[in-house]
Amino acid sequence: MQFDFTDQTVIVTGGTRGIGRGIAEAFLNAGATVIATYLSNQDAAEQFQQDVTAGSDRLHVRQCDVTRLEDVENFYKFVCDTFETFHVLVNNSGIRRDAIVGMMTEEDWKDVVDTNLTGTFTMSKLAVQNLSRKRYGRIINITSPVGKFGFAGQANYAATKAGQVAFTKSLSKEVASRKITVNCVSPGFIDTDFIADLPDDQKQQYLEQVPLKRFGTVEDVAHCVLFLAGRNADYITGAVLEVTGGL
Template sequence: MNTFTNQKAIVTGATKGIGKAITEALLAQGATVLGLYSGDEAAASAFAAAHPEAGERLRLHKVDVSDCKAVQVFCRETEEQFDTIDILVNNAGIRRDAVLAMMRQEDWQRVLDVNLTGGYNMCRFALPLMLKQKYGRIIFITSPMGHLGFAGQANYAASKAGQVGLMKSLSKEVAKRKITVNCVSPGFIGTEFIGDLSEEQMKDYKKLVPAGRFGTPEEVADAVLFLADKRAAYINGSVLEVTGGL
């Protein structure tokens, strides 16, 4: 069933990991997806080549979500081409781990710029395209680290906690326009995002998960599609955890 036929979706961080799975799931359900990526041209090219069947429904754009001007230009061009959008998935995110006493200021700032300010930029300039039709779905991909915290991830945890606060406030601002704003909070998911962890760390983290395994990107994508559906109209300001019980 093509639940999202004739809908337009923007997905940030769209060509790898969880974002890739979300983009593929939306395409499979009939949506037109404007996928944003920051700089990995090889991954973007490979992703496009792997989905020739999508045709014009898959449109990839190189945009740094932390760059306010670049996001504004992208959203202006999107409005000129499509007039409105239906779904925004703020998935783009990075990690630059270090204990706080040794964390470089630029690493602190870059994680906040991409993970938190990037979501602000996307919402600020994409929202008018939803407001003009009085309908939309905005979904942030956050993390349990926002409330659990891990040693060495103060910047990442702060950015993810900030996403939840941003979501909560925005959900109250736009609810009367039939726009919902929610978070999906994945736990440990088997992607390249955690590929830099040692084998010992992987074993230790897996022990923390009651389900006894890491999740898959497709399981996160299923949660995103649930919240993006028109039938999720009364779910607003919520955090849906996909953590295996973490």
């Protein structure tokens, strides 16, 4: 499918590495102006900017802590002052702090909840305020099948990903009259840094669970995000599109 986002502005949080970078690149290739946020890894952000050739003038990288409402307010002020408007928000920022519940620190619980769930709330809250005025928009939240299945050692992560789905379904009903759709894309095991730190035997165990017998690619995820962000997906909202290889 050929996507065309010429004259659209797209925000991708956590958009300089892994799945987020793949999504940002896909939108650039489809003609969009892309604002990719990052929290602290400036090296990765600069590397992303250096690597982009086609469409580099349409890529803007911006530091933003999605857990802090003040940071998010300043970010949207920059967006509106610089680009006047935007059309698509992809909430991709996410972290893991794995531990079994009995050994999990309060800090690790809070950091994951703040980034994965509160970050989705803060970014969406201000996006809705902006998008409602022009009665059009797309919000896409990157969740995970972990929220449905649960994995040992990932109770904090699973809770946030299940929460994102519930948040999506509620928000989609609130903004439907404004012609804003809100959906989730749920990637399974994707071949990025996010799973690269797992032990080899654990990765093999996960791979054996995938009916298609391969890990997904960032392109697999990005194509689904672009589909939901396009005008042809006008009648899809409150949905979860799984990109899991059949999990």
